[in-house]
Structures are given as structure tokens and as C-alpha cells.
Amino acid sequence: MTGPPPAGDDTANGFPESWALLLQSGQGAAMHPGALRRLVARTTALLHHTEHGADFDAGSAEEAGALLVDAHFTDPELLARAVGLLHGSDLAQGRTAELTGAFAAGWAAALRERTLQEQEAIRLAADTARKEAERALRESEARFRALFESAAIGIGIGDVEGNILAANKALQDIFGARPEDLHGRRVNDLVHPEDTPGVWEAYEELVSGKREHFQFDKPYYRQDGEVVWTHLTCSLIRDDEGLPVYQVAMLEDITDRYRLQERLRHQATHDPLTGLPNRTAFFERLEALFESPEPGARFGLCYVDLDGFKVVNDSLGHEMGDQLLAAVALRLEAALRPLGHLVARLGGDEFVVLLENCRGEQEAVAAAKTVLAALAKPVPIDGHRLAVGASVGVLERPVAATTPMAAVRAADLTLYRAKEEGRGRWTLFDPQRNARAVSRYAVSVRMPVALDRGEFYIDYQPLCALADGSLAAVEALVRWRHPQLGVLGPDEFIGTAEETGLIMPLGRWVLEQACGQAADWVKQFGDRAPQINVNLAVRQVRNAGLVSDIDRILRSSGLDPRMLQLEITESAVVGPQDESVRALHSLVDLGVSLAVDDFGTGWSNLAYLRDLPVSSLKIAGSFVSDLKESGKEQLLGWRIIGGLVSLAHTLGLTVTAEGVENADHAERLRVMGCDWAQGWHFGRPARPEAIARRITDSLR
Amino acid sequence: MDLDRPNAARVYDYYLGGSHNFAADREMARQAVKLWPDLPLIMRANRAFLRRSVQYLAEQGITRFLDIGSGIPTFGAVHEISRDIRPGSRVVYVDKDPVAVAHSRLLLKDDPLSQVVHADLTDPADLLARPEVVELLAPGEPVAVLLVAVLHFVTDEEDPEGIVATLRDALPPGSALALCHASLEGRPDQAGPHQDLYNRTPTPLTMRSMERIRGLFDGFELVEPGVVYLPQWRPEVPTAVGPHPERMVGVVGVGHRR
Numbered sequence: 001m002t003g004p005p006p007a008g009d010d011t012a013n014g015f016p017e018s019w020a021l022l023l024q025s026g027q028g029a030a031m032h033p034g035a036l037r038r039l040v041a042r043t044t045a046l047l048h049h050t051e052h053g054a055d056f057d058a059g060s061a062e063e064a065g066a067l068l069v070d071a072h073f074t075d076p077e078l079l080a081r082a083v084g085l086l087h088g089s090d091l092a093q094g095r096t097a098e099l100t101g102a103f104a105a106g107w108a109a110a111l112r113e114r115t116l117q118e119q120e121a122i123r124l125a126a127d128t129a130r131k132e133a134e135r136a137l138r139e140s141e142a143r144f145r146a147l148f149e150s151a152a153i154g155i156g157i158g159d160v161e162g163n164i165l166a167a168n169k170a171l172q173d174i175f176g177a178r179p180e181d182l183h184g185r186r187v188n189d190l191v192h193p194e195d196t197p198g199v200w201e202a203y204e205e206l207v208s209g210k211r212e213h214f215q216f217d218k219p220y221y222r223q224d225g226e227v228v229w230t231h232l233t234c235s236l237i238r239d240d241e242g243l244p245v246y247q248v249a250m251l252e253d254i255t256d257r258y259r260l261q262e263r264l265r266h267q268a269t270h271d272p273l274t275g276l277p278n279r280t281a282f283f284e285r286l287e288a289l290f291e292s293p294e295p296g297a298r299f300g301l302c303y304v305d306l307d308g309f310k311v312v313n314d315s316l317g318h319e320m321g322d323q324l325l326a327a328v329a330l331r332l333e334a335a336l337r338p339l340g341h342l343v344a345r346l347g348g349d350e351f352v353v354l355l356e357n358c359r360g361e362q363e364a365v366a367a368a369k370t371v372l373a374a375l376a377k378p379v380p381i382d383g384h385r386l387a388v389g390a391s392v393g394v395l396e397r398p399v400a401a402t403t404p405m406a407a408v409r410a411a412d413l414t415l416y417r418a419k420e421e422g423r424g425r426w427t428l429f430d431p432q433r434n435a436r437a438v439s440r441y442a443v444s445v446r447m448p449v450a451l452d453r454g455e456f457y458i459d460y461q462p463l464c465a466l467a468d469g470s471l472a473a474v475e476a477l478v479r480w481r482h483p484q485l486g487v488l489g490p491d492e493f494i495g496t497a498e499e500t501g502l503i504m505p506l507g508r509w510v511l512e513q514a515c516g517q518a519a520d521w522v523k524q525f526g527d528r529a530p531q532i533n534v535n536l537a538v539r540q541v542r543n544a545g546l547v548s549d550i551d552r553i554l555r556s557s558g559l560d561p562r563m564l565q566l567e568i569t570e571s572a573v574v575g576p577q578d579e580s581v582r583a584l585h586s587l588v589d590l591g592v593s594l595a596v597d598d599f600g601t602g603w604s605n606l607a608y609l610r611d612l613p614v615s616s617l618k619i620a621g622s623f624v625s626d627l628k629e630s631g632k633e634q635l636l637g638w639r640i641i642g643g644l645v646s647l648a649h650t651l652g653l654t655v656t657a658e659g660v661e662n663a664d665h666a667e668r669l670r671v672m673g674c675d676w677a678q679g680w681h682f683g684r685p686a687r688p689e690a691i692a693r694r695i696t697d698s699l700r
Numbered sequence: 701m702d703l704d705r706p707n708a709a710r711v712y713d714y715y716l717g718g719s720h721n722f723a724a725d726r727e728m729a730r731q732a733v734k735l736w737p738d739l740p741l742i743m744r745a746n747r748a749f750l751r752r753s754v755q756y757l758a759e760q761g762i763t764r765f766l767d768i769g770s771g772i773p774t775f776g777a778v779h780e781i782s783r784d785i786r787p788g789s790r791v792v793y794v795d796k797d798p799v800a801v802a803h804s805r806l807l808l809k810d811d812p813l814s815q816v817v818h819a820d821l822t823d824p825a826d827l828l829a830r831p832e833v834v835e836l837l838a839p840g841e842p843v844a845v846l847l848v849a850v851l852h853f854v855t856d857e858e859d860p861e862g863i864v865a866t867l868r869d870a871l872p873p874g875s876a877l878a879l880c881h882a883s884l885e886g887r888p889d890q891a892g893p894h895q896d897l898y899n900r901t902p903t904p905l906t907m908r909s910m911e912r913i914r915g916l917f918d919g920f921e922l923v924e925p926g927v928v929y930l931p932q933w934r935p936e937v938p939t940a941v942g943p944h945p946e947r948m949v950g951v952v953g954v955g956h957r958r
Contacts, residue, residue, distance in 0.1 A: 072716070118719035121720060124806060125806060126703055126722075129801070
């Protein structure tokens with residue numbers, strides 16, 4: 001290679017050096033230096049080779065171009081620079097144009113070939129990958145199809161319009177249907193009268209996309225009309241945009257389990273001997289009655305015990321006794337069921353009749369008479385004619401006045417009176433005799449330890465301002481959770497407490513608890529905390545230590561004395577010269593206010609009202625609750641109440657009406673000017689937490 | 701499989717002047733190059749690092765390579781480079797893109813010493829359980845794991861450090877790691893827009909700080925010159941480094957398992 005280096009930017013060092021520099025840039029930078037050196041040498045040689053011989057050798061130049069493409073020099077800019085370099089070179093003895101053209105053609109042809117190959121390769125790869133994905137999808141589909149078809153659980157797929165699109169074998173078996181029986185049917189047609197409430201609402205929410213799934217136990221009609229019980233799980237399937245498209249239902253046949261449950265439930269609630277509802281079933285019904293009673297709702301109980309059953313059992317044997325019980329059950333059921341009453345066997349020879357929605361004492365007494373009449377004729381068993389009598393204790397009360405446990409206990413005690421009074425008869429519940437009986441029973445024995453054992457607790461009953469219905473005060477009402485007798489109200493044990501003197505420690509305990517609770521509410525609610533009303537028994541009022549006790553309790557609880565109102569009965573005060581009157585004045589001096597409780601039931605000496613330092617009057621509940629529906633008596637009743645209100649106002653006293661059970665009475669009392677009211681309509685005695693919630697709610 | 705969406709492996713092929721790509725890939729690549737004209741240079745530098753690191757590892761005696769995120773080996777595939785030095789080298793290529801995997805399988809179907817596995821780096825336990833990988837990692841021979849330009853396609857939520865640690869713990873003694881990762885520092889002006897562009901692909905890009913990239917070598921003994929920019933790692937000719945190695949953005953290193 002001779003001659004001066006050609007002029008030009010890239011050719012200052014002569015062609016080979018410039019060529020090497022060109023190839024080192026760009027793609028050459030990624031190559032191994034040795035490989036690059038070999039490429040430079042080979043292409044340089046090929047380009048020089050065109051000069052040799054007489055003819056111009058285009059093939060060598062083409063090969064040089066192709067070699068560059070093989071080495072991945074595919075950048076068109078490289079071609080431009082190579083063409084410039086070749087054109088300005090002295091290669092090929094003046095035939096540089098032909099040389100350049102041949103080189104460019106070789107490069108282009110190789111690139112075209114390479115491009116086509118690579119495109120083919122990548123297309124083939126994409127195609128292979130797609131087929132592979134499709135095969136995987138088919139396999140997965142086949143797996144799921146197999147799972148669907150052979151699943152032990154019934155699976156159905158429907159659209160959101162409710163059309164059944166597919167049902168697997170297990171589902172067809174559950175429904176006893178062929179595929180064509182199910183296909184095209186509508187989910188909405190699969191209703192059953194025993195459907196759990198809410199199942200169709202849940203279904204509507206599901207298909208409209210408001211919920212993702214639900215579960216219920218649901219009965220269906222099979223193709224043959226039989227009922228099949230299933231555990232149903234329904235799920236929603238959405239598309240990529242999140243729109244509901246399908247519903248999938250999975251059903252498990254639980255018919256056997258369901259029937260077993262039903263049988264167990266029947267066994268648990270029925271007496272196997274007589275087939276009557278048992279004790280559990282009876283208490284369930286009774287308690288349901290107390291759960292959310294209508295205002296003024298009443299109920300009746302007839303507690304029945306067979307007379308002389310023991311004699312039959314002992315003399316004729318248990319088997320005969322059992323037959324007798326079954327026959328009695330049959331008669332009672334036949335006589336009372338048509339009247340709409342529930343007859344249950346409590347155990348042994350004890351039965352009970354429950355009158356829901358009782359219309360009054362007469363109805364309960366009529367039921368008792370029906371019981372006695374049903375058993376009047378002898379029962380023929382195995383050739384014997386067994387004369388069987390019964391005694392019945394009848395209780396008829398407003399639901400609001402008692403609790404299930406107390407009611408049954410009272411009915412039982414009433415029955416004992418019937419037995420005592422000579423059998424074969426019914427006796428009516430008498431609250432005073434009941435209280436006495438309860439006391440005799442167990443109260444007096446147990447009470448001394450009950451306070452130590454924490455068996456007492458306090459409920460609070462709201463007193464509301466009639467003007468706006470707001471909570472003005474609460475009355476503390478002591479309860480005794482008696483281990484055997486259940487929860488007892490004050491009327492069931494306060495009398496005994498007074499007689500035994502236990503009223504003193506119990507009264508103090510109630511005051512401490514109530515004042516503490518009231519102070520808590522003041523801390524919590526400030527001005528919105530209710531005044532606390534606490535009853536004082538006669539014996540407490542007469543006690544010399546009363547004032548200092550209350551002073552101490554107020555101090556230790558931190559309760560503002562103005563928040564405490566003590567309720568006394570008229571009988572607590574004998575006369576103006578009474579020692580207790582001085583005590584009451586001292587209490588008022590402490591800042592505590594006084595109310596006369598149950599006004600109208602006692603002596604009602606109006607003159608004393610003027611002299612006593614009382615600021616409120618509570619009209620006895622019987623005035624309001626005894627108001628009849630209509631007529632002259634009602635008119636008179638309202639006049640008496642109106643008179644009491646205006647009398648109290650004349651004396652500067654605020655008036656609270658007790659026993660207010662409905663909105664009409666509340667409104668009438670408000671118009672009459674009565675200040676506060678208490679009673680079922682404004683709230684039953686409740687746990688302190690419930691009172692706190694009520695205050696919180698009213699603050700919202 | 702969506703050929704209408706750009707794919708990192710095929711875009712990379714386009715940067716390198718290849719034709720293993722489709723219109724969507726080319727469109728995105730052109731747009732990227734328009735915004736950042738250095739990209740083809742960077743990709744070539746990355747390819748050159750792969751070559752140099754494999755050569756180095758082969759010279760160190762390694763004959764087994766696990767190339768994760770192998771993509772479409774446009775030119776200079778690992779088995780070709782390593783076999784120049786160690787004939788009989790075995791390579792397992794791993795990629796999560798089904799097209800790249802299918803392409804590699806077509807390319808290597810007659811090579812009994814090369815295998816292609818379709819797996820996802822973000823599930824290293826699954827990857828390590830594949831029979832081809834289990835066989836490659838069988839005790840006795842050291843293995844070089846190549847994570848070249850792949851970890852920046854692993855998001856922070858997918859825990860790149862945890863992935864590398866899982867792989868490291870599965871390696872036989874004497875094994876090595878070669879790694880290349882896009883850094884935030886080299887061209888801070890480009891990092892944001894470039895990552896935005898890759899958010900359109902199935903493989904979003906997370907460029908990371910040099911410090912964090914160095915941390916990926918936890919448990920490895922770095923060979924000279926440590927963690928550096930692409931051209932600075934053992935250049936064959938001094939002039940190859942150039943005045944601005946940081947403009948190549950990629951940060952690389954090779955380490956031996958401690």
C-alpha cells in the first residue's frame with residue numbers, strides 16, 4: 001500500500017487506520033478487542049482485494065459489507081460513514097464508486113436477510129409462546145371442568161339475570177333432575193315457603209353487585225316434589241372491569257343433618273311421655289313474651305298440680321301413673337289448645353297453662369276452671385276408673401310488672417295456697433300474700449348474708465320532664481339476685497327487711513351506691529346528669545343517725561346535695577311534733593330535697609304537706625294506670641289527678657306522675673301542667689350503663 | 701401475551717440494532733432514544749460488560765452459568781462467550797417473558813448444554829426448584845449467577861435484596877455473582893422520564909442509588925475494581941472508559957460468595 005494518504009476527515013491516517021477507527025466506534029465497542037481486530041483485518045483485506053487482477057472484484061466488497069452485518073454492525077449511520085470513507089479512498093484504482101456501491105449492496109443485502117430471519121424467528125417465538133399459553137389454558141380448563149363435573153358438592157353457574165347456565169352432576173343429583181330440567185331455569189323460581197328470611201334479599205344484593213357472597217341453609221323442591229335441605233354458598237364473579245357477570249352457587253345436601261337437628265330440637269323441647277312442650281320450651285315462650293312486650297300487655301299462668309297422684313303411683317305402679325299423666329295431658333291439651341293457650345309439662349305431675357295476650361283476670365280464671373272441668377270425670381285406664389283432681393294457682397299480671405322467674409314462683413306459691421285451702425280448686429294470686437309467702441320461704445333467712453355476698457344491685461328508672469321529654473332524674477330501685485328465687489323486686493323483700501331491721505344496713509348501702517353512681521354521672525355529663533331519687537323506709541326516717549349518715553355519704557361520694565332527692569311515704573311522718581320532722585328539716589338544710597312518694601295511697605293528710613319541708617309530690621301509679629278506656633270513671637279519674645296537680649302547685653310543689661304507660665296519658669298530664677312523669681312509657685328500670693347510653697344519645 | 705404492548709427484552713433488542721421486535725417495541729424504543737440519545741450506547745456498554753464479566757469468570761475457572769433475565773440474546777450469548785475460554789460450559793437461561801423464552805428455546809434446541817427456563821425472579825424459591833436449575837446448582841461446581849440489567853425490573857415491594865440473598869444461599873461454594881443495575885446518580889435528569897416510559901410495559905423500571913446497588917453484594921467478596929460504572933469495570937483498552945463513564949448509568953460489579 002503506497003501513496004499519500006487521501007484527504008478527508010476520517011482519512012488522516014490512511015485508509016486502514018481510518019477503517020479501524022470507524023469500526024471501533026459504535027458496535028465495535030461491545031466486541032472483544034481480538035474479534036474486532038480480526039474483523040478489521042478481514043474487511044480491510046477484502047476491500048483491498050478488489051484491486052487485484054485485471055477485473056474489478058465486486059464480490060469481495062459485497063462480502064466485506066456482509067461481514068459487518070454478521071458482526072452486528074447494523075446501524076445505517078455506520079454505512080453512511082463507511083461509504084464516505086470508501087469514496088474518499090484510493091482503493092480499486094479509481095473505481096471507488098463501484099467499490100462503494102458493491103460494499104453498500106453487500107451490507108444492505110445481508111441486513112435485509114438478517115432482518116427477515118430475525119423477524120421470522122421472533123414471529124415464530126411469539127407464535128410458539130401463544131400456542132404454549134393456549135395449551136396451558138386448555139389444560140387448566142380441562143382440569144377445572146373435571147373438578148366441576150366430579151365435585152362431590154353441587155355447583156351451579158348462572159348469569160346475573162338469574163338464568164341457570166350450567167349445573168354439575170352433584171347438583172343434578174341433589175335436585176333429582178336431568179341436565180335439561182335445570183338448563184334455562186331461573187334461580188328466582190327456586191323459592192320455598194320455608195326459606196330463611198333474608199335469603200332473597202341477599203340474593204338480590206349479590207346479583208346487583210352489592211355483596212360478593214352469602215351463605216344460608218336453604219330448602220329446595222326436588223324434581224319429584226320432595227324437599228331437600230342444602231347449605232348454600234353463593235358467590236359473585238366479576239369481569240375485568242369489575243362488573244357482575246356470573247353467580248356461582250355451591251350446594252351441600254344437609255337434609256339428613258337438618259332432620260336430625262329438627263328431631264333433637266323436638267326432643268329438647270318436648271316431654272317424651274306426654275308429647276307436651278317441656279319446661280325448657282315453656283320458659284322459652286315465657287321469656288319471649290317478656291322480650292319486647294306491647295305497652296300494657298298482660299299474661300296469665302295456671303300452675304296445675306294433680307291431687308293424689310302420688311297415691312296412684314304408689315298403689316298402682318309407675319306404669320299406671322305414666323298412663324294417667326299421658327291421659328291428663330291429652331285432656332288438658334284438648335281443652336285448652338283450642339282457646340289458644342299453651343299447655344306444658346314442667347315435671348312430675350305439674351303442668352302449666354300459659355295465656356299470652358291475656359285480656360284480664362277473668363280469662364285466666366276461666367282457663368283454671370277449664371282445667372278443673374277437663375279433669376272432673378274419672379280417667380279409665382286398664383279397667384280402673386281413676387278419679388284425678390287438680391289444684392290450680394292462677395296468676396294474671398301486666399308483663400311490665402314482673403319477670404318470668406318471679407311470675408312462675410308466684411304462681412307456684414299461689415298453687416300451694418290452693419292445696420292448703422283444700423285441693424280441687426283454683427286460687428288467685430294475691431301480691432301481699434305472695435310477698436309474705438316469699439318472705440316465709442327464704443327471704444328472712446337469707447337476707448343477712450345477702451348484703452355481704454353482693455347479691456343486691458340497683459336499677460335506675462327514668463323520671464322525665466313532661467315539657468320536653470328530657471331525662472330529669474332517676475329513681476334508684478334495689479334488686480336482690482336471690483340464688484334460689486331469682487331476681488326479687490323491693491316489694492318482695494323490703495317489708496321483711498323493715499321487720500328484721502336489716503333495712504338499716506341495706507338502706508345505707510343503697511344510698512352509698514346511688515350517690516356514688518350519681519356523682520359519676522355528674523363527672524361524665526355535667527349539667528346533663530340526672531338528679532338521683534332514693535327511697536327512705538319508715539324505719540330509716542325514724543333513725544337518729546339518718547342525718548349524719550347522709551351527710552357522710554354525700555361527702556365521701558362528692559355528690560352535690562342538690563342532686564339528691566329522698567322519697568318518703570306519708571306514713572313515715574306521724575305528726576308535726578314528731579322527732580322525724582326535725583330530721584327531715586336537717587336534711588333539707590344539708591341541701592337535699594324531699595319528695596312524698598305514693599301520694600294518695602295512704603293517709604293523705606293534706607295539712608301535713610304544708611308543714612313538711614318537701615318540694616315534690618309523686619302521685620301513686622294506681623291513679624294513672626287504673627284509668628279506664630272511657631266513660632264516667634275515666635273522667636273522674638282525670639279530675640282527681642287534675643285536683644292533685646293543682647293542689648301540689650298551690651303548695652309550691654313539683655308533681656311527678658307515676659305509672660305512665662302510654663303517650664296519650666303523658667300528653668294529657670303535660671297539658672294538665674304535671675311537671676314530671678315516670679313509668680313504662682318513659683323507661684323501665686335499667687342498668688346504669690343503659691341510663692348512661694340514654695344520656696349520651698340525647699347529647700348527639 | 702400481548703404483542704401490542706412494548707416488552708423490555710424486545711425493546712433492548714431494538715436498542716442494539718436487532719430486528720427481534722414488533723411495532724409497539726420499536727415505537728417505544730424510538731421515543732426513549734429521542735428523549736435520551738445515549739440509550740443505544742448504554743445498552744452496548746451493558747452487553748460489553750456481560751461479555752467481559754463472563755470472560756473473567758470463565759478465566760477464573762467457572763463453567764456453569766445461571767443467566768437470569770436473559771431476554772433475547774441478540775449477539776454474544778453467554779454460552780458462546782464462555783465456551784471460547786471453557787469449551788463445554790453449561791448455561792441455564794431464565795426469563796419470565798414467554799416470547800423471549802420461546803425464542804431462546806428455538807435458538808438453543810440443538811445445544812444439549814444450554815437450557816431455557818420460564819420462571820420469575822420475584823419468586824426465587826420457585827426458580828430454584830426448577831429441575832434444570834437444581835441440576836446446575838448441584839454441589840461440586842461453582843456457579844456464576846448473572847443478574848445483568850434485570851434487578852431494576854424488580855420493584856421495592858418485591859424485595860430485590862431478599863431475592864439476591866435467597867439466590868446467594870442456594871449457591872455452591874466458590875460461586876459468583878455478576879450484576880448490572882441502572883443507577884439514579886449517573887443521569888439524574890433522565891431517571892424520572894425514563895422510568896415513566898417503562899411504566900407502560902409489563903416490567904416497570906426502578907432505578908436505585910449506587911449505595912443500594914452496592915448493598916446487593918451483601919455476603920459476596922467484590923473483585924477489583926468493586927462496584928463501578930459500566931465502562932470502568934476491567935476495560936480491555938484504557939480508552940474504552942471515556943471521560944464520562946457515569947453517563948452510561950449502569951452500575952456493575954462481580955463478587956465471589958464468601
